[in-house]
Amino acid sequence: MISQENNNLQRYVENIQPLFIGLNDNAIYACHHVAEKSTETQQVMVICPPLGHEYERCHRALKQFASMLTKVGIDVLRFDYRGTGDSAGEYHQHSFASWQQDIHQAIDFIKQRTGVNQVSIMGLRLGATLAQKVAMQRDDVDGICMWEPCLDGKELLDEWTQDQKAHEKALGYTATKEHLSEVLGFSISPELMKDVQELSTSPQQLIAVPCDKKCVAVEDLQYWQQLLGDEVTYISSQGIEIWRQEAMQARVPISLLSSIQSWLIGSER
Amino acid sequence: MNEQTLSMGPTNSCVGIFTPAKQRRQNNAGSKVAVLLLNSGLIHHAGPGRVYTRLARALSDHGLSAVRFDLSGIGDSAARQDNLSIYQIATQEPIEVMDYLQKRGYHQFILAGICSGAYCSFKTAIKDQRVIATALINYQDDTSNNELASQAWSKRYWTDSLFRLGAWKNLLTGKVDYQRLFSTLGLAAKKSTSERTVESMEPSHSPLQNASFTDEMDVLLERNCNVLLLVSGLDISQQFLNVLLGEKLKTYQKNPLIDFKVVDGADHLFTNVAHQNQFMAYFCEWAAEVAETQK
Structure with a gap:
């Protein structure tokens, strides 16, 4: 009797398969969201999350996004970069190079697991910047969505410094003067600092990715449209800065996520 | 790293990570003990600032196995399709996780959580005799009160x-x-x-009918359950505990089953790395001591 009840429940519960890719110090934690219904051509998306405190704040939205995609027949892989979430290692042991390797590994893994030849990728903030770098090196990425990519490292460092200083002020002390050693609970290694300082990409460089479908979700739509014309699909992310809100306060931006979903399945409004 | 992913509960939808103990403790003490780390609010099972992941691995170094997992609808776990309230889930799912681990040879459990995770730990500990210790970290009781x-x-x-x-x-x-x-x-x-009583406008969610916080605490102490009351120096939870414990605070301070710890200068979620490290050090030391007493 109980098992019959469980079977009934099972039919309605989302199929999320947690797993580790790789072993020991290189183990990457991931969740494979299995598509609910099959479509003629199987589609797969890999989600590249933001880093540090921003990931914690965006986790819920990205998981909900994965769930939305499974409902329209798309398999999704979410993963944690090494040194983040449940993956091996400490945050300060890693930087852009190892996180790009992780994206490569995640793509290779899901292709092998599902048997598809092409994947789409979606990145948020630094995740978008890293996803673009990876897409430039591969020929099996057929679609890329970059949600508020970080283009200017110095600007990003200023933002981190302000956030950390505001936090320290709220706690009643000042530790960060010039050199940033941590940002809201995540230690910054000299290597990561160097990577961020050297980050400088233009929107034109960003969309030079060799894939057919490109999409950017950005706040300043007009600026991007003027620069890039009709080469990409634009989605407005105005007023949606979920990475700036505490996890408890962050709302899931359903409308924006629905727009990305529509772009992905080719039914943009 | 030797962690394993878990899919638990009646529909396998409760996602968790199992971190086995790296080494056996002396005389096998605590080999049947597992530590459960419960969600802090809506933050997924890696914990605020990833502190649960780091804590589970630190516990492993101390010879203790740990599981961090997500309640239904939080983090990587799918939402439930039945009509259980969040208060029912808060105790039922940790019990389901303990049932799962019991089949793997763990019979005694230490439950811990920050903020709402502390609430779930406490309420589950009252319900389930397998819980030998509970750590209430920045406990604030029912926030609707x-x-x-x-x-x-x-x-x-x-x-x-x-x-x-x-x-x-x-x-x-x-x-x-x-x-x-x-x-x-x-x-x-x-x-x-005027009369000073603390009454909630909400119906009681206590497993014990109409019981106060100290009544529930006494239930745990009577069965020799250890309690760690750990607070951040800058968090309101210190004052919450003062109000909740009231006149019994002094009695509890003398009770060897209860440990009080303060992480000076820390905020509610231990945002600074130094505070995270301090919190982990306190917790590991306490959990190892508790495990040491178990055969």
């Missing part, structure tokens, strides 16, 4: 103002709204003379 919250905040306000130089300067230089201050003082005096 407005009376309790206002008492805690009032305590915090007075403590802060009394010891803050700026507040005294403002008072002496006329930079305060005297009318408002005196009316607040009058209100406080009136309140102190």
Whole structure:
């Protein structure tokens, strides 16, 4: 009797398969969201999350996004970069190079697991910047969505410094003067600092990715449209800065996520 | 790293990570003990600032196995399709996880969580005899209890103002709204003379009918369950505990089953790396001591 009840429940519960890719110090934690219904051509998306405190704040939205995609027949892989979430290692042991390797590994893994030849990728903030770098090196990425990519490292460092200083002020002390050693609970290694300082990409460089479908979700739509014309699909992310809100306060931006979903399945409004 | 992913519960939808103990403790003490780390609010099982992941691995180094997992609808776990309330889930799912681990040879459990995770740990510990210890980290009880919250905040306000130089300067230089201050003082005096009870407007979610926090604490102590009350120095939970424990605070301070710890200067979610490390050190030491006493 109980098992019959469980079977009934099972039919309605989302199929999320947690797993580790790789072993020991290189183990990457991931969740494979299995598509609910099959479509003629199987589609797969890999989600590249933001880093540090921003990931914690965006986790819920990205998981909900994965769930939305499974409902329209798309398999999704979410993963944690090494040194983040449940993956091996400490945050300060890693930087852009190892996180790009992780994206490569995640793509290779899901292709092998599902048997598809092409994947789409979606990145948020630094995740978008890293996803673009990876897409430039591969020929099996057929679609890329970059949600508020970080283009200017110095600007990003200023933002981190302000956030950390505001936090320290709220706690009643000042530790960060010039050199940033941590940002809201995540230690910054000299290597990561160097990577961020050297980050400088233009929107034109960003969309030079060799894939057919490109999409950017950005706040300043007009600026991007003027620069890039009709080469990409634009989605407005105005007023949606979920990475700036505490996890408890962050709302899931359903409308924006629905727009990305529509772009992905080719039914943009 | 030798961690394993878990899919638990009746529909396998409860996602968790199992971190086995790296080494056996002396005389195999604590080999049947597992530590469960419960969600802090809506933050997924890696914990705020990834502190649960790091804590599970630190516990493994101390010879203790740990599981961090997500309640239904939080983090990587799918939402439930039945009609259980969040209060029912808060105790039922940790029990389901313990059932799962019991089949793997773990019979005794230490439950811990920050904020709402502390609430779930406490309520589950009362319900389930397999829980040998619980760590309440920045515990705030039921947040719908407005009376309790206002008492805690009032305590915090007075403590802060009394010891803050700026507040005294403002008072002496006329930079305060005297009318408002005196009316607040009058209100406080009136309140102190009336009956001081903490009553929730919400129905009781306690596994014990109409039990207070100290009644529930006594249930745990009677069965020799260890309790760690760990608070952040800058968090309101210190005042919450003062209000909740009331006159029993002094008795509890003498009870060897209860440990009190403060992480000085820390905020509610241990945002700074130094505070995270301090919190983990306190917790590992306490959990290892608890495990040491188990055969």
